[in-house]
Amino acid sequence: MISEKDLEVLPSMAYVQKANALLKGISAYDEENVGELEALKERMGESGFNSPFRGLVQKTVDEADELSEADWADLKKQMGYFRYIANLKKYSLARVSIALDAHRVAKGFLKMGYSDIANHLPLDGNHIRLLMDAGDDGIIAYRELSDKVEQASERKGCFIAKVKFNGETETVQVADNENLELKVSKMFGVGAEVVSTRPGFKRVPIISSKGVRISLLSSIVHYAAKSVGRGMENAGGEVGEYNSILKNFGIRPDVRMDMVEGFAEVKAALVKRGFLARKDSEFMMKEGIKKEIMARRRKRREETQRRAALLLLSPIFKFYLTNNEEGRRKENLYPSLAVTPGENHLMLFSYIEEEGVPARSMLKRKLGLEGSVPLGGKELGAAVLLEGGGKDAKWVSGYIGIDEGKARGAFEVLKNFKEGKRGAEFVRRIKGN
Secondary structure, eight states, X not given: OOOHHHHTTSTTHHHHHHHHHHHHTXXXXXXXXXXXXXXXXXXXXXXXXXXXXXXXXXXXXXXXXHHOOOOGGGHHHHHHHHHHHHHHHHHHHHHHHHHHHHHHXXXXXXXXXXXXXXXXXXXXXXXXXXXXXXXXXXXXXXXXXXXXXXXXXXXXXXXXXXXXXXXXXXXXXXXXXXXXXXXXXXXXXXXXXXEEEEEEEEEEOSBOOHHHHHHHHHHHHHHHHHHHHXXXXXXXXXXXXXXXXXXXXXXXXXXXXXXXXXXXXXXXXXXXXXXXXXXXXXXXXXXXXXXXXXXHHHHHHHHHHHHHHHHHHHHHHHHHXXXXXXXXXXXXXXXXXXXXXXXXXXXXXXXXXXXXXXXXXXXXXXXXXXXXSSOOHHHHHHHHHHHHSOOOHHHHHHHHTSOHHHHHHHHHHHHHHHTTOOOXXXXXXXXXX
């Protein structure tokens, strides 16, 4: 009978061990990591690590069968080993993918001057560690923002294939330009049969890569949660003393200790100070402290969500506003960010509108004018901002990064364009001729 130890020396497990060693050694951004991660991800894919779970289990069985002369009569008893290895492969591939995307995002962060946020990226592929460290406020903000990004997706045509494999039926999405037979072969191996295909749709978020979304959102949420937490550290009065006691025991501030099990030593210290009172087997918190703690928790949660949303969307808004399509296509802000956002994508920018900027209407206006008005990306963005952003030329020139005179000139070109004039003189002045 093949053992768990036998499975750990399968050829494909060398990639799992390589992934563990590589990711364990990553603590900061290093361009050299990108090539290694790309090569490792490609080899994992070639070995079927991205197959559906049942297909991956079968590939592991087939691989073991080639190496072992064991009696396979008790195969069902050994399936637990194969499932364990299949799960390990999937988890390893996911970490390598997230680490690779985190390095790609880091490159963009550093270029934008966001080195402080780049330090919060899951460069080792472990975004769960970041979320746990961000606390419940960070986890809730991450889920909220992830859900919003998913909901604001565009629909894109694809083919839906039904694949029969080992008596089970799997559903596979295939893009228009993908080879169906090749994809099914890579995912399932020998024995898979395509039984039907039909046209369908898939949801495409504004950042289409799941790994990029995970890397970007987890780092932003972690950064936001930490910065909000630091800003609320110095509570005064009884709540400040309460949190000081929690800190002495390594517990986060504003935890409702009357609501958690255990921590007898902490609770004893709080009872001694009069912040908790024991009634039978339960603990009751002093009413004034309870109200203030709940208010602080609500404020921290709301502010974490607000900052995380703005940290995600403000750079994207500015990128779309200051770059025309050709420039966005040539050098994108984030990997897999939509070059031109659709109507549903623009719904995300409602977060910025809550800050007093009509972001959706401005982006829709600017994107609709591209190619029609004789202005470059920054100039057109400045003109649209002056037209409908409620800001003066000085503010707009500073935000966009162009001369104040050019901002005013661009606005005149746009105004003349609306009136049906060519605005040639303004174009000449903007170009410096």
